[in-house]
Amino acid sequence: MPTSPDSILLTRAQVLQALRQLDAQGQRMPLSTVYDLVYKSKRYAPRTVAQLAYRLALGQPTAVWPLPAGAPTNRILEKLSFTIATKRPTLENSPLLDGDVAAQEQMQELYTGPPRETPPKSPSAAAAPAPSPEPAAVQEPTPVYSPPPPYNREQALAELFITESKLDGALSALRRRRNLILQGPPGTGKTFLARRLAWLELGATDVRRIELVQFHPSYSYEDFVQGFRPDAHGKFHLQNGILLNFCQRAAQDPEQPYFLLIDELNRGNVARIFGELLLLLEADKRGPAYGVRLPYSPAGSAPFFVPENVYFIGTMNLADRSLAPLDYALRRRFAYVSLEPEFGPPLQQFLAAQGVPAAVITRLAARLTDLNRTIADDPELGPDFCIGHSYFCQPPADAAAAGMWLQLVLEQEIAPLLDDYWLDQPAKAAQQKKKLLA
Numbered sequence: 336m337p338t339s340p341d342s343i344l345l346t347r348a349q350v351l352q353a354l355r356q357l358d359a360q361g362q363r364m365p366l367s368t369v370y371d372l373v374y375k376s377k378r379y380a381p382r383t384v385a386q387l388a389y390r391l392a393l394g395q396p397t398a399v400w401p402l403p404a405g406a407p408t409n410r411i412l413e414k415l416s417f418t419i420a421t422k423r424p425t426l427e428n429s430p431l432l433d434g435d436v437a438a439q440e441q442m443q444e445l446y447t448g449p450p451r452e453t454p455p456k457s458p459s460a461a462a463a464p465a466p467s468p469e470p471a472a473v474q475e476p477t478p479v480y481s482p483p484p485p486y487n488r489e490q491a492l493a494e495l496f497i498t499e500s501k502l503d504g505a506l507s508a509l510r511r512r513r514n515l516i517l518q519g520p521p522g523t524g525k526t527f528l529a530r531r532l533a534w535l536e537l538g539a540t541d542v543r544r545i546e547l548v549q550f551h552p553s554y555s556y557e558d559f560v561q562g563f564r565p566d567a568h569g570k571f572h573l574q575n576g577i578l579l580n581f582c583q584r585a586a587q588d589p590e591q592p593y594f595l596l597i598d599e600l601n602r603g604n605v606a607r608i609f610g611e612l613l614l615l616l617e618a619d620k621r622g623p624a625y626g627v628r629l630p631y632s633p634a635g636s637a638p639f640f641v642p643e644n645v646y647f648i649g650t651m652n653l654a655d656r657s658l659a660p661l662d663y664a665l666r667r668r669f670a671y672v673s674l675e676p677e678f679g680p681p682l683q684q685f686l687a688a689q690g691v692p693a694a695v696i697t698r699l700a701a702r703l704t705d706l707n708r709t710i711a712d713d714p715e716l717g718p719d720f721c722i723g724h725s726y727f728c729q730p731p732a733d734a735a736a737a738g739m740w741l742q743l744v745l746e747q748e749i750a751p752l753l754d755d756y757w758l759d760q761p762a763k764a765a766q767q768k769k770k771l772l773a
Contacts, residue, residue: 344392345388349388350388350417352388354379354384369421370404370420372412372419374417386399483540486531486534486537486538491535496524496724497528506536509648509670511618513618513645514649515648516671517529517649518671519674519719520675520676520719522676522722523675524728526596527725529649530545530547530596532594536592550597555604558577560578560611560612561576561579561632562631563631579639582642592645593645596649596650597648599650599652605662609665610630611627613665616641616665616668617668622640623638623640626640647669676703676723678724683700685728686730691737692734695737699727702770702771703722703724706722707722716756727741727744745771753768
């Protein structure tokens with residue numbers, strides 16, 4: 336009969352005793368590939384901890400933990416107020432998990448004070464013999480890895496609405512500067528292109544070597560690089576941000592390129608978010624020789640550097656009035672590629688291949704081309720406010736519904752945008768909407 340979790344009696348003191356024994360033995364813990372028990376900045380495989388605590392509770396060094404790994408074991412530990420985290424992919428030898436733990440705890444005491452919890456040792460636990468090695472059958476499950484599908488130039492040109500020369504120019508800029516910004520009006524496929532540039536350089540749709548982050552007004556240096564953040568109990572811990580974790584992964588795999596995609600780059604306070612990266616972004620200042628000390632890093636920690644195999648691709652929407660121009664010090668460290676709306680043959684051929692009737696395609700191309708000409712000629716707007724083609728890249732599968740699909744996109748998505756463009760000129764907005772929807 337399967338063991339019920341409710342029938343297993345473990346105490347928090349027994350689990351803490353198991354953690355102390357594991358630390359005292361100094362054995363290399365098999366890092367979980369799915370879940371981690373996180374305690375005082377250290378990470379443990381949950382089932383291994385539960386196994387040892389169970390043996391200590393029973394006083395039987397060969398007792399077998401009766402629950403499987405995953406949710407059943409995690410629930411027992413969570414009831415005892417331990418934190419179980421779903422682990423992001425991190426290499427086993429990463430200093431994030433090992434080398435800087437002691438230094439992080441010293442820095443945390445400056446903010447939170449020394450640990451208060453010092454539970455008494457159990458006499459029976461102290462007399463218990465050391466546990467036997469963990470059987471392989473009780474380790475956390477390992478996900479099955481399958482190679483990513485290949486991706487090549489022909490595939491890219493078939494799904495991108497840009498010319499072959501522009502694609503070559505973007506790839507050349509990325510290889511030369513290692514930092515590229517795709518800029519243009521909203522809806523011109525900037526994020527779509529950014530991901531495919533990374534795929535082309537990798538030769539495959541390899542999500543393990545691509546990270547996507549989106550900046551916004553509340554995004555900070557502490558989110559991106561490093562800072563102190565509270566846990567569920569209100570205590571602050573020094574944690575690495577997306578950038579440091581990403582660079583650590585890239586440094587462990589120097590033969591492969593890694594791509595950090597930053598969507599809506601100019602929506603955040605870029606100079607504050609990037610911090611020391613202003614120096615380290617330079618293509619000729621990569622690697623350990625140019626490492627810098629981070630302001631939050633504990634004394635004695637290794638300097639931070641950007642590996643040579645890391646590439647940055649950002650996207651910028653030039654039409655948002657709420658955004659300030661990029662800092663010139665940051666701007667000169669990137670190459671720039673501008674994208675424009677495409678309502679010519681590439682989009683028309685794509686829609687025809689999707690079964691959209693020719694009359695609908697002609698109406699769409701003619702009206703959006705005319706509207707974009709009016710927007711570009713307006714002295715208060717200009718080309719940066721033109722309407723992009725991505726509004727029309729998902730036509731219905733039923734050709735008979737294409738006409739209604741186009742009408743609804745124009746009414747519900749494009750027309751409200753025109754009201755905002757000409758907020759102070761309602762007559763002009765009404766005129767352009769009438770022409771668009773007629």
